[in-house]
Amino acid sequence: MTGKPKILLIGMGGVGSIAAYSLTYTNKSDLTVVVRSEYNTLKTTGFEIKSIDYGHIESFKPYKITNSISDAVSENGGGGDGFEYIIITTKNIPDITPIETILEQCYDDESENKSTIVLLQNGFGIEKSILKKYKNANVISIVTMISSSLINNVVNHVGSEFAKVGYFPNGNLSSKEQELSCFKLIELYSNEKNKIEYDPDVKWTRWRKLMYNATINPISTLTDCDIGRLNIFGGDETLLRPSMIEIINIAKSDGCELPYDAIDSLINSDPGVYYSPSMLVDRRKGNYVEYINILGNALDVANENNIEAPILKTMFWLLRCRQMKLMEEKGRFELPEIRPGPEDGFEISYKW
Amino acid sequence: MTGKPKILLIGMGGVGSIAAYSLTYTNKSDLTVVVRSEYNTLKTTGFEIKSIDYGHIESFKPYKITNSISDAVSENGGGGDGFEYIIITTKNIPDITPIETILEQCYDDESENKSTIVLLQNGFGIEKSILKKYKNANVISIVTMISSSLINNVVNHVGSEFAKVGYFPNGNLSSKEQELSCFKLIELYSNEKNKIEYDPDVKWTRWRKLMYNATINPISTLTDCDIGRLNIFGGDETLLRPSMIEIINIAKSDGCELPYDAIDSLINSDPGVYYSPSMLVDRRKGNYVEYINILGNALDVANENNIEAPILKTMFWLLRCRQMKLMEEKGRFELPEIRPGPEDGFEISYKW
Incomplete structure (x- = not known):
């Protein structure tokens, strides 16, 4: 089988949109993006991009756009091993959407051809819950210095894209294997407009x-x-x-x-x-x-x-x-009308 | 000269209104209140009071209402010694309205018959700036446990008035004198509906x-x-x-x-x-x-x-x-359009 490596990119905010554009511009991968609230806009008119790196793009539409992870997976033939990289660019808010609930829909830790998970997200220790649940996961970190925001379907990209790509060490994998998956991603991602570097020390x-x-x-x-x-x-x-x-x-x-x-x-x-x-x-x-x-x-x-x-x-x-x-x-839970006291042992029950 | 002791009460919020009502109800003093934003309402229709202590009062209008301290002083014959007590019930926000700017308009530290300053306000150390400026000031503290709020010209008084009246010690005055001014105020303030106690240890x-x-x-x-x-x-x-x-x-x-x-x-x-x-x-x-x-x-x-x-x-x-x-x-100051850097030595200049 030839063909370009398949990449699933989840989340099209300010940072995710530029990542999607960079991958599309480099044109070395077969990209599917998942976007929820702006699905219809992206599918019909696309996003306008005002980019310090790429100039003014009147309408950016990735080739493959889905509005759910499950659609992306099934359009790709189903199963949890269809994508070489799963790049997650959503906000990392484990109290609202734990990252495992995303991976459950698209990642198979037992597959021979399992995806490499890429976290293009803020924060520290964000790999820990993934490695706890998925013993074989190859989890890659992208830390980006980009300044980019999405407001009213316009991507305002004012600070040049400079990203560092490295891996969160997993003792069950060889460091060689993890390192190679970083360099391959850098190759798919880099172009003459952006700056993507290997990061030898993700923790630092x-x-x-x-x-x-x-x-x-x-x-x-x-x-x-x-x-x-x-x-x-x-x-x-x-x-x-x-x-x-x-x-x-x-x-x-x-x-x-x-x-x-x-x-x-x-x-x-x-x-x-x-x-x-x-x-x-x-x-x-x-x-x-x-x-x-x-x-x-x-x-x-x-x-x-x-x-x-x-x-x-x-x-x-x-x-x-x-x-x-x-x-x-936002309706995630309701409190009793009468304020409970310490003796009531009240506990919040979340709705979804 | 006979006549009731004159009291100036500044500020008619939830707490100040009940204090004014209590003094009026007790009817042992000659009360003038200063109210700014609700002056017209208070003067014409008065405040409605729903009080746990006093019941429902359809319209409370103190006898003497002014909308500035200077009016109160001049209507009282002018000079800084006309009122036996000046009760300040406004918010204590020295960054916005230092309490000295209130006292400058109605208090004369050199007068033989100088007023006693009464702070019916929250906080700690609120007497310090007064005692620094006015060496002879007799400053009294009222700490109240009242729950009362003023919303849309209705005073909602839901927690019974229980106040402690004591003095902030001033070494230039005799403690006897300070103590007596507390007991006199308690006498003017107390009635069978409220509970006003002497406080022997204001600091505590x-x-x-x-x-x-x-x-x-x-x-x-x-x-x-x-x-x-x-x-x-x-x-x-x-x-x-x-x-x-x-x-x-x-x-x-x-x-x-x-x-x-x-x-x-x-x-x-x-x-x-x-x-x-x-x-x-x-x-x-x-x-x-x-x-x-x-x-x-x-x-x-x-x-x-x-x-x-x-x-x-x-x-x-x-x-x-x-x-x-x-x-x-709120327009108190303006910042330069370009954010100043540390080398610019920018300082805020306040407008009023």
């Missing part, structure tokens, strides 16, 4: 990205302030810097030395622009936020290694309560 | 109230959750209890022993009701919040005495950034 890269995501994201979300306003309103030395130091300390306990001198450049990132981090944008839209993969999993490491991280911990619980409130508002 | 009483106000208030505000939801969503052991312990520790360093066993009853206060604390109500209305007098002043004591209070400190700075954002939205 993900800790390094948490220096931004676990600090600037929750602080801006809880204060309703973009990064520029945090600077001006007194957040630098009271919230941003000390929380970044907490991340440095936790990462160190996990064997990763992060650069202290990155703190100042992170605090002053996006110079000249009152940049609203993605979690703040999500909050303002009334979307769920990725507080578990970004803060919770880092705090698990802190707890295991007895590292103090009071600012991160406080923000985790504040965000958790907010997220629960949002779940209630 | 105010720390004790911070166990609620400095914890449940900011946590509910930052999470958008009432107290019942905080219980259910996991806030008890992660935010509420540890922040209350921080208050206990700070108070102890300030010489006040607070009861640990109050924690459980505070966490489970207002049983059966999803009660939204006042700061959360303010936030939802888009009002400023009292984060300085409630959290900031307590943290000043923590800093002086080297007491760790990481949860309170984190919440203080989160609330500060939110408040600054709100000030910007």
